[in-house]
Amino acid sequence: MGVRTLGVAMNGVTGRMGYRQHLVRSVLAINEQGGVALSDGGRVVLEPILVGRDAAKLGDIAARHGIGEYTTDLDAALERCDVYFDSQITHARVKSVLKAIDAGKHVYAEKPTAETVAEAVALAAAASAKKVKNGVVQDxxxxxxxxxxxxxxxxxxxxxxxxxxxxxxxxxxxxxxxxxxxxxxxxxxxxxxxxxxxxxxxxxxxxxxxxxxxxxxxxxxxxxxxxxxxxxxxxxxxxxxxxxxxxxxxxxxxxxxxxxxxxxxxxxxxxxxxxxxxxxxxxxxxxxxxxxxxxxxxxxxxxxxxxxxxxxxxxxxxxxxxxxxxxNGFKVQWERFVRHVVEDAPFPNDFASGARGVxxxxxxxxxxxxxxxxxxxxx
Incomplete structure (x- = not known):
């Protein structure tokens, strides 16, 4: 019971989809409603850490929405988060997601998870080997x-x-x-x-x-x-x-x-x-x-x-x-992934499913x- 906080490093929020659907209409909307409801009556609020290549754009988004942390240093963000989310352009995704998995972070990513089947399967295998929760957006x-x-x-x-x-x-x-x-x-x-x-x-x-x-x-x-x-x-x-x-x-x-x-x-x-x-x-x-x-x-x-x-x-x-x-479909899936991370609720939309799409x-x-x-x- 009670309220707990989950740190979420969000990479790619300067893009249209990452900003509108994932940050504003999902993560921030979840917090506005008081967090994600858990089966035991408790709730989870999300603490976003904005990650990207353009500090000025990140700073503008952070100021606009009252977000305390943003950085261009992915390693620094991974040190302070529980979940890594990736909505970068496709060819930049695999390297960042693997880095998050290696850091032992649960990972949620936009589709496609990779540009090739070999890379997508490698991501699923890496997540399984590290025993981190993983999911792909299937809005x-x-x-x-x-x-x-x-x-x-x-x-x-x-x-x-x-x-x-x-x-x-x-x-x-x-x-x-x-x-x-x-x-x-x-x-x-x-x-x-x-x-x-x-x-x-x-x-x-x-x-x-x-x-x-x-x-x-x-x-x-x-x-x-x-x-x-x-x-x-x-x-x-x-x-x-x-x-x-x-x-x-x-x-x-x-x-x-x-x-x-x-x-x-x-x-x-x-x-x-x-x-x-x-x-x-x-x-x-x-x-x-x-x-x-x-x-x-x-x-x-x-x-x-x-x-x-x-x-x-x-x-x-x-x-x-x-x-x-x-x-909102993006928000609903975010809530399901948070429950998957916190209380091991079912989440069939995993990296293996994402690999089949690739x-x-x-x-x-x-x-x-x-x-x-x-x-x-x-x-």
Missing amino acids: KLFLPGLLKLKRLVDSGFFGRILSVRGEFGYWVFEGDWQEAQRPSWNYRAQDGGGIVLDMFPHWHYVMENLFGRVRSVYAQAVTHIPERVDERGDRYEATADDAAYGVFEIEGGIIAQINSSWAVRVNRDELVEFQVDGTHGSAVAGLRGCRAQHRALTPKPVWNPDLPATARFRDGWQEVPDNAEFD QLAELGLRSSAEGRRITVADL
């Missing part, structure tokens, strides 16, 4: 839309699931006549960029947690926009893929088709949508909403190109009710390069 699992979809799956609503269709993406401006809304490193392979490495780990844990293990992948990764303009106004060659079109076989014979693109204009209700079709019903889930259609309510369209379509097909779908309060990205790129379907072996 999409906690989106309201996907939680509703999971509810339908668990209820048996779909009957036998046949297929999954996913559409993700939006137009990222090239940076010339309008400023790009994603950082330029995303489009440089040498800096760990590329939509496959960014998004396939997401799709992996979504498929694995909702439908089952991924058994094969066929992908086509492309760079639609070969030249972009960076934050300084300089033109640069886009060496990383900005779109990927994947077909995945999931255990049980489920086929998933997922398109990911930063070169597509949105004509759907949300930036990401998944349609799941089964023998007894179908559903379409986005970030927040989820609509479903049972087989008893399914209309019987007839193909006739000579007559205009009069049916309003979307009117035949029903909204899945909330039936719960949905908190594996799918690596095999997706290999599939694209070789033009063939590739089996996903168990790690």
Whole structure:
């Protein structure tokens, strides 16, 4: 019982995701609510130590939010923390995470955990050898839309699931006549960029947690926009893929088709949508909403190109009710990881799971390069 403090070194908070979702909407929001509630009635408050390369930016963030400690010295931060969190750009992650593991710190990291399967597996092995708690951010699992979809799956609503269709993406401006809304490193392979490495780990844990293990992948990764303009106004060659079109076989014979693109204009209700079709019903889930259609309510369209379509097909779908309060997904997972560290509560989103996500990205790129379907072996 009572309140205890957990020191958290946060590396990468000067980036958009690290700042908005992890620092402000997770760690600071947890403290504002009085900490993480434990099973024994006690609570845990988090004491962030900001880490990064730019002392001025760190100092500005610290002053803005009343945070007492910030440093550009990772070793110094590791001496004073219990948990190390990493949301740096991908190619800088492995070295820092290994240093934290070697220091005996529990580690929580953004995905992908590494750029290669070998590195991701090495991280998982190092964490296991040191017996430190480890976790990877898998925020999409906690989106309201996907939680509703999971509810339908668990209820048996779909009957036998046949297929999954996913559409993700939006137009990222090239940076010339309008400023790009994603950082330029995303489009440089040498800096760990590329939509496959960014998004396939997401799709992996979504498929694995909702439908089952991924058994094969066929992908086509492309760079639609070969030249972009960076934050300084300089033109640069886009060496990383900005779109990927994947077909995945999931255990049980489920086929998933997922398109990911930063070169597509949105004509759907949300930036990401998944349609799941089964023998007894179908559903379409986005970030927040989820609509479903049972087989008893399914209309019987007839193909006739000579007559205009009069049916309003979307009117035949029903909204899945909330039936719960949905908190910020990043914050929810932070709370679960803190409970995992403090009281050994279950946390399945570990580095081994993260390695499987990196594996799918690596095999997706290999599939694209070789033009063939590739089996996903168990790690």
